[in-house]
Amino acid sequence: MPPNELYQFSVVSALMDGVAGTGVPLRRVIEHGSHGLGTFRGMRGELIALDGEVWKMKHDGSVLRADITPESQTEDYSPFAMVTDFVAEHRGTATLSAKSGVEDVLRRLAPDAHNTHIAFRIDGAFKSIKVRTAQGQCFPGEGLKDVASRQVEVTLPASHGTVIGFRSPQFLQGVVVAGVHMHYIDAGRTAGGHVLALESDGEVQVQVAELWRTVMDLPRGDTAFNEAPLALNDGGIKAVEG
């Protein structure tokens, strides 16, 4: 796809309803963009895509590089992912004392993109980052709220690394996660996850792109998706993805 277009597979409400048994092959996700986040089949782990690579961050603290070569015998699938071919349009620096600081700097750098998606990347040193990693469904169809009740939360010690994220408008809650949704991986690719809280160690570099076109694929041929209620659960999404 051209740069700075959002590709998304499925919708967050489907994860809330436990639709995670299948999905799109990782290789096909990455064809649409090399910057992004998502989850894996069975909601086992957190996906982060950056610099042409896809990493799987698991609840046991391990970080695995996903095999996305055409020859892969072990390719995984993603039941929900958002990616873009990221080309920064706005750049700045920020000292972050909380997650809300990310929202502030994004608003400052992209004031005209209030009602569309933006993709961002934050590089630098962090005093602490609190992450969660989903352990996965205990049974097919288990919803994200219950999966999240068993998530592993860890506060990583000081590290250098990269946050990859999206900020999405409120009117797309349920289609995606409204507000800021971001995953982290450290520079050594040894630790990371879905970011719950963060504090930078001095200034970090922030890069932002506005995404005005979205390409959304829905899970064709997936009976669980076809039968899911997909009712908007604003509070539930905020609780598990906030």
Next chain:
Amino acid sequence: MPPNELYQFSVVSALMDGVAGTGVPLRRVIEHGSHGLGTFRGMRGELIALDGEVWKMKHDGSVLRADITPESQTEDYSPFAMVTDFVAEHRGTATLSAKSGVEDVLRRLAPDAHNTHIAFRIDGAFKSIKVRTAQGQCFPGEGLKDVASRQVEVTLPASHGTVIGFRSPQFLQGVVVAGVHMHYIDAGRTAGGHVLALESDGEVQVQVAELWRTVMDLPRGDTAFNEAPLALNDGGIKAVEG
């Protein structure tokens, strides 16, 4: 675009908030698909696209063919449109005594597409079709609910013609119109509008395509869009688009 992908420009919630001062040139809408519906700048009239042509149905009952040639000096813009390059995947016939009959036949023909968009086309004879045509905004920023309060409603006499429509899942209410959204034009291209009620004269032909990929463009550089609340107004949309 490949057949049976949905292209949409902007979102219905933006019309609810009165964001209709600009939009996308009609020629660019049609590049993405020749089957569809929408509105015009200022919400003046109802748009229907079929068989490679775009028609503007106005509140005074007139029907104008839109000039979409590259040489056009009078090209209009659409602040909201949905189109696809329609290739029927399912075909059937139905005798329709009410709008709910359309929902029934769509469910029957595309049972596996409950949670995605479907595009449809109905050709045949109608005993009566009740249509509305929006007169347009009285001032920039006037919301669709107020615009609709001045809409012209007409029950057309018996005619042959074509209904072009989409059925969209409930979880996309506000992004589009959830449920069935359809426009009609008669075979002579003399009358039509947004369909409020219909009754067929015997059997009509129904063609359906499932749309599993959506390409959505949001109005970049449109200050009104950037500042719109875009809050979900489920009841309001049902009232004006039902």
